[in-house]
Amino acid sequence: MEDRAGTSKSSDSSCQQNGSNLVVASDFEDGYFAVVPLSSCPHLAQVQDLPPSGIDAFAKCNVCNSENENWLCLTCYKVNCGRYIQAHAAEHFESELHPMALSMADLSAWCYQCEAYVHNEKLLPMKNAAHTSKFGESLPNNS
Numbered sequence: 001m002e003d004r005a006g007t008s009k010s011s012d013s014s015c016q017q018n019g020s021n022l023v024v025a026s027d028f029e030d031g032y033f034a035v036v037p038l039s040s041c042p043h044l045a046q047v048q049d050l051p052p053s054g055i056d057a058f059a060k061c062n063v064c065n066s067e068n069e070n071w072l073c074l075t076c077y078k079v080n081c082g083r084y085i086q087a088h089a090a091e092h093f094e095s096e097l098h099p100m101a102l103s104m105a106d107l108s109a110w111c112y113q114c115e116a117y118v119h120n121e122k123l124l125p126m127k128n129a130a131h132t133s134k135f136g137e138s139l140p141n142n143s
C-alpha cells in the first residue's frame, strides 16, 4: 500500500510539474517581454544635454497642467502628461518627433520610436537631475 501510493504519487507529481512549468514560462514571457529595457537605441542621438536650469520633477504638463504621470521630453525638455492622463507626451512625440522621454514618476526613459524603455549611461545625468529634484538627493552610485 505504501509502495503503491509512493509510485503513483511520484508519477502524478512529475506530470503536474511539466504542465504547470509550461504555463508559468509562457506567462512570464508575455508579462515581461515589453519591460526589458534596451541598452541603447539610435534615437539617443536626439537626446539633448541638460538645460542650465536643470530638471523640475514637479513641473506640470505643458498642455493641460496635470501634475501626475508626467514625462520630460529629452530633446526640448518640455513636460507632458502620460497616457493615463491625457497622453500629451505621446501627442508631443507625434507632432514634434522628439523620440525619447523621461518619466517623472519612476525616472525610466521611454523611446517612442522603439516603443521600449532604454537604459543607457547617456541618460544618467538626466535621471540624476530628476532624482535630485524629486528626492533632494542624487541617485545612489551604481556604476
Ligand SMILES: [Zn+2]
Pocket (backbone or CB within 6 Å): 061, 062, 063, 064, 065, 066, 080, 081, 085, 086, 087, 088
Ligand atoms: Zn497633459
Ligand SMILES: [Zn+2]
Pocket (backbone or CB within 6 Å): 073, 074, 075, 076, 077, 078, 092, 096, 098
Ligand atoms: Zn520635445
Ligand SMILES: [Zn+2]
Pocket (backbone or CB within 6 Å): 041, 042, 043, 044, 099, 111, 112, 113, 114, 115
Ligand atoms: Zn529608439
